[in-house]
Amino acid sequence: MVLQTWFVITASVAYLGVLFAVAFYGDRRADAGRSLISGGTIYALSLAVYATSWTYYGSVGRAATTGVGFLPIYLGPTIMLALGWLVLRRIIRISRRNRITSLADFVSARYGKSASLGALVAVVAAIGVVPYIALQLKAVSNTFEIIRRHPEITPTSQLGQVPLLQDTALYVTLLLAGFTIVFGTRHLDATERHEGMVSAIAFESIVKLIAFVAAGVFVTFGLYNGFSDLFAQAAQANLTTLFSLGDDTGEWVWLTVLSMCAIMFLPRQWQIAVVENVDEHHVKRAMWLTPLYMFLISIFVLPIAAAGMLRLGGAVDADTYVLGVPMAAGQEALTLLVFIGGLSAATGMIIVETVALSTMISNSLVVPLILKRWSYRRRLAGLILGVRRVSIVIVMLLGYGYFRLAGEGTALVAMGLISFAAVAQFAPTIIGGLFWKGATRNGALAGLSAGFAVWIYTLLLPNFTSSGWLPKSFITEGPFGIAALRPEQLFGVTGMDNISHGMFWSMLVNVGGFVVVSLLGSPRGREEAQAVMFVDALADPEGPRLWRGRVAVDDLREVLRRSIGRTATDQAFETYARDRGIEVPETGDADPDLVHHAETLLAGSVGTASARIMVASVAGEEQLRVEEVMEMLDEASQVAALEERHRLARELHDSVSQALFSMTLHTRAVELAVQKEGGSPEGPVARGLKELRSLTQGALAEMRASLFQLRPDALHEDGLAEAIRKQSAAIAARENLQITVDAPMYRLVLDDRAEEELFRVVQEAVHNSVKHASPRRIEIRLDECPEGLVVEVIDDGNGFDPLAARPGGMGLNGMRERMARIGGELIINSSTTGSTTVRAVLPGQQIGEPR
Amino acid sequence: MKRGTKRTKDDYRFTGLTVVVAIFGCLLFLPPLMTAFDRGDQVFNVPVVWAYLFGAWALLIALMALLVRRSG
Numbered sequence: 001m002v003l004q005t006w007f008v009i010t011a012s013v014a015y016l017g018v019l020f021a022v023a024f025y026g027d028r029r030a031d032a033g034r035s036l037i038s039g040g041t042i043y044a045l046s047l048a049v050y051a052t053s054w055t056y057y058g059s060v061g062r063a064a065t066t067g068v069g070f071l072p073i074y075l076g077p078t079i080m081l082a083l084g085w086l087v088l089r090r091i092i093r094i095s096r097r098n099r100i101t102s103l104a105d106f107v108s109a110r111y112g113k114s115a116s117l118g119a120l121v122a123v124v125a126a127i128g129v130v131p132y133i134a135l136q137l138k139a140v141s142n143t144f145e146i147i148r149r150h151p152e153i154t155p156t157s158q159l160g161q162v163p164l165l166q167d168t169a170l171y172v173t174l175l176l177a178g179f180t181i182v183f184g185t186r187h188l189d190a191t192e193r194h195e196g197m198v199s200a201i202a203f204e205s206i207v208k209l210i211a212f213v214a215a216g217v218f219v220t221f222g223l224y225n226g227f228s229d230l231f232a233q234a235a236q237a238n239l240t241t242l243f244s245l246g247d248d249t250g251e252w253v254w255l256t257v258l259s260m261c262a263i264m265f266l267p268r269q270w271q272i273a274v275v276e277n278v279d280e281h282h283v284k285r286a287m288w289l290t291p292l293y294m295f296l297i298s299i300f301v302l303p304i305a306a307a308g309m310l311r312l313g314g315a316v317d318a319d320t321y322v323l324g325v326p327m328a329a330g331q332e333a334l335t336l337l338v339f340i341g342g343l344s345a346a347t348g349m350i351i352v353e354t355v356a357l358s359t360m361i362s363n364s365l366v367v368p369l370i371l372k373r374w375s376y377r378r379r380l381a382g383l384i385l386g387v388r389r390v391s392i393v394i395v396m397l398l399g400y401g402y403f404r405l406a407g408e409g410t411a412l413v414a415m416g417l418i419s420f421a422a423v424a425q426f427a428p429t430i431i432g433g434l435f436w437k438g439a440t441r442n443g444a445l446a447g448l449s450a451g452f453a454v455w456i457y458t459l460l461l462p463n464f465t466s467s468g469w470l471p472k473s474f475i476t477e478g479p480f481g482i483a484a485l486r487p488e489q490l491f492g493v494t495g496m497d498n499i500s501h502g503m504f505w506s507m508l509v510n511v512g513g514f515v516v517v518s519l520l521g522s523p524r525g526r527e528e529a530q531a532v533m534f535v536d537a538l539a540d541p542e543g544p545r546l547w548r549g550r551v552a553v554d555d556l557r558e559v560l561r562r563s564i565g566r567t568a569t570d571q572a573f574e575t576y577a578r579d580r581g582i583e584v585p586e587t588g589d590a591d592p593d594l595v596h597h598a599e600t601l602l603a604g605s606v607g608t609a610s611a612r613i614m615v616a617s618v619a620g621e622e623q624l625r626v627e628e629v630m631e632m633l634d635e636a637s638q639v640a641a642l643e644e645r646h647r648l649a650r651e652l653h654d655s656v657s658q659a660l661f662s663m664t665l666h667t668r669a670v671e672l673a674v675q676k677e678g679g680s681p682e683g684p685v686a687r688g689l690k691e692l693r694s695l696t697q698g699a700l701a702e703m704r705a706s707l708f709q710l711r712p713d714a715l716h717e718d719g720l721a722e723a724i725r726k727q728s729a730a731i732a733a734r735e736n737l738q739i740t741v742d743a744p745m746y747r748l749v750l751d752d753r754a755e756e757e758l759f760r761v762v763q764e765a766v767h768n769s770v771k772h773a774s775p776r777r778i779e780i781r782l783d784e785c786p787e788g789l790v791v792e793v794i795d796d797g798n799g800f801d802p803l804a805a806r807p808g809g810m811g812l813n814g815m816r817e818r819m820a821r822i823g824g825e826l827i828i829n830s831s832t833t834g835s836t837t838v839r840a841v842l843p844g845q846q847i848g849e850p851r
Numbered sequence: 852m853k854r855g856t857k858r859t860k861d862d863y864r865f866t867g868l869t870v871v872v873a874i875f876g877c878l879l880f881l882p883p884l885m886t887a888f889d890r891g892d893q894v895f896n897v898p899v900v901w902a903y904l905f906g907a908w909a910l911l912i913a914l915m916a917l918l919v920r921r922s923g
Contacts, residue, residue: 067898068901075876075904078908078911078912079873082870083873085866085869086869245889245900252882256881284919288915295908
């Protein structure tokens with residue numbers, strides 16, 4: 001009863017219904033602010049979207065011919081995830097900061113926001129991955145047919161082509177297109193996160209794991225007495241292929257490399273690992289949990305393959321052993337569970353892959369074209385969503401069409417690894433771009449296009465021959481009979497399987513082209529700025545200011561409204577103002593920070609290259625070129641500038657400071673000498689000398705303060721108390737007032753941030769006092785009390801009424817915010833009749849550990 | 852520059868150790884070490900190479916879990 005066609009269909013539809021429900025619930029929770037995916041476990045599970053129906057069924061098929069030869073597909077990711085904190089976190093950090101929402105966008109942004117590079121990446125990804133989607137649909141269609149024809153187990157080769165309207169894959173395609181549109185393009189949003197979808201994918205990962213492990217446990221412990229019994233019987237039957245990994249270790253190595261690239265650069269992996277990541281600390285969980293998942297799902301692969309070979313032998317396709325063995329044993333419920341598991345592996349992959357591809361196609365191909373052709377001055381928000389939805393449907397139908405056209409041959413199965421090889425072409429461009437500032441746009445274009453061309457020639461075209469789209473002689477004799485150009489033995493290189501051969505040649509020209517062309521040229525202005533920003537992503541706490549041109553706030557607002565909608569724009573401006581504690585003016589020029597902020601917001605919905613075009617169109621092209629030069633100088637020479645400042649500070653300290661110091665000593669000596677020789681202390685000479693001494697002393701104090709400001713690290717080198725002393729001495733000399741600093745002589749133990757904020761608070765308080773209260777005397781006290789660290793700035797000038805003071809005036813709010821940020825508070829005590837006390841308290845537990 | 856707070860130092864060390872684990876993984880999973888176990892024999896009735904690979908894999912996952920746990 002369980003395997004009746006109607007029941008299988010009902011179960012499948014019910015399963016997809018549950019998927020909709022999970023996704024819907026996930027989105028609801030996200031909207032309510034109680035995210036389901038705030039823990040790292042969901043992230044790690046959703047990364048297991050890597051395990052598709054190709055690995056779900058295909059691993060066993062591979063194991064039947066090469067023993068453990070299926071394992072590199074899982075071992076590579078384990079190694080790559082171990083590097084997660086080095087590579088993946090960096091990518092996440094950069095993507096977050098620049099609102100990068102796809103792989104194509106990332107590459108485009110790294111190489112100077114190049115639109116052509118982004119388009120190339122999108123094309124490579126689409127061509128490489130659509131056949132892979134076809135492969136998933138084939139798995140669904142085939143397994144459904146096998147179940148429909150039970151109890152007889154039909155080999156896949158005899159399934160034939162199902163009539164179009166009876167094909168389950170068609171209905172699955174349509175249902176999934178619906179799902180993806182609903183949960184993948186629900187709204188256009190600057191982060192492009194889809195919490196509902198991620199929850200559903202994590203759910204699917206659990207389902208496929210349970211199904212596969214259930215089948216494995218049943219086979220190993222139900223049909224046999226554990227692993228040793230099963231393998232002993234296999235050894236008796238002389239199934240020796242199971243006990244080794246085939247004779248080609250070259251293939252093993254290449255597969256490991258391929259899968260290392262695949263776990264990062266497959267569009268769906270990028271989508272889940274980078275775009276959908278909500279907290280970079282989740283990477284840590286994924287570094288061990290995702291490999292553990294893969295460990296569990298692959299531990300029963302070899303046993304199932306052994307059991308399949310023992311019980312079903314060559315009569316059944318090894319790719320369907322997972323389904324066939326329980327079915328042959330009469331386990332109907334288990335068979336259905338395995339089928340559902342396979343369905344979940346296929347649907348998970350298709351959903352995420354399609355979302356990722358549609359983002360790339362709309363942001364890196366279609367929108368830049370639209371912007372080039374027509375002016376941006378029309379509503380974009382609806383258009384972009386429309387483009388995304390249409391491309392989802394197109395990608396799905398292309399996948400389905402490919403599946404129907406490629407037929408039932410082996411062509412599709414081979415497509416899995418060929419897809420991996422296609423996305424591996426991104427590795428030099430991305431990894432190189434992350435760690436090498438000298439990598440240029442032209443280098444990336446050259447390497448990627450050469451690698452892609454070789455991939456087409458050595459892997460894709462030969463695959464077409466097995467679909468019958470090209471004559472067999474293309475492989476055996478080479479094009480036009482030229483033997484040196486045989487695509488699987490290029491230039492006579494033999495002794496490798498087709499994947500190793502294709503990878504060898506494509507990586508050779510890819511890495512070679514990338515490195516050589518990069519070295520021959522040099523990055524242009526914008527590229528260089530982006531290179532510095534990407535490579536130093538972890539060192540540099542703030543993004544660079546990218547826009548210095550004059551942009552009217554009105555224009556900016558208008559551009560944003562057209563692309564992300566009115567409410568979203570207003571909200572974005574509000575949060576921007578709130579985060580920084582400032583007012584965004586309604587008219588006039590926007591400050592560079594705001595323009596940059598707007599550009600990143602735009603990038604989230606239309607891609608970095610398009611965002612650049614749009615902002616450029618309101619900023620004015622002419623100014624841009626000058627600014628580009630400025631920027632280049634700005635970004636690339638930042639480090640050099642810092643070093644220069646240090647050098648300058650050192651030299652000034654050694655020369656001018658020392659000279660001033662000797663001058664004060666000498667002046668004092670002359671004063672004493674004059675007194676000794678009987679000169680009148682009130683005489684003009686003595687008065688002149690006294691004046692001279694106070695001037696040199698003032699100059700010395702001022703010099704010290706300037707030196708202090710020249711060295712940005714001075715605060716952390718000298719410690720808070722010392723820094724305040726130096727700063728106060730300078731102000732006292734300049735403003736001609738008395739500032740006493742009462743602070744412990746030992747160094748206070750504070751973390752960098754608290755030190756910085758407290759210093760700024762004191763600076764601000766003194767500055768306020770000098771500017772508004774005209775005091776004669778300021779007293780600064782630093783004290784460690786039981787309640788924590790207390791810093792007081794007391795003046796004897798004209799006070800003010802703290803309640804009546806203009807809100808936000810005198811930077812009081814700024815000081816309060818600074819204290820709040822480090823968990824302290826600020827108390828202001830002042831009255832119109834007398835002195836003012838500004839008291840900052842940092843509670844004890846905030847004081848960091850000793851360094 | 853003397854910016855090294857405790858947290859960034861820890862982070863630096865964690866990154867370094869994970870890279871070491873990754874290199875260790877390459878060593879275990881790639882020839883020549885791996886091929887030494889590829890003899891087609893059995894140990895306790897299970898294939899040697901199968902037992903070796905899964906053992907090494909489990910070790911690697913455990914090491915990584917330990918590192919992550921320690922780093923908090």
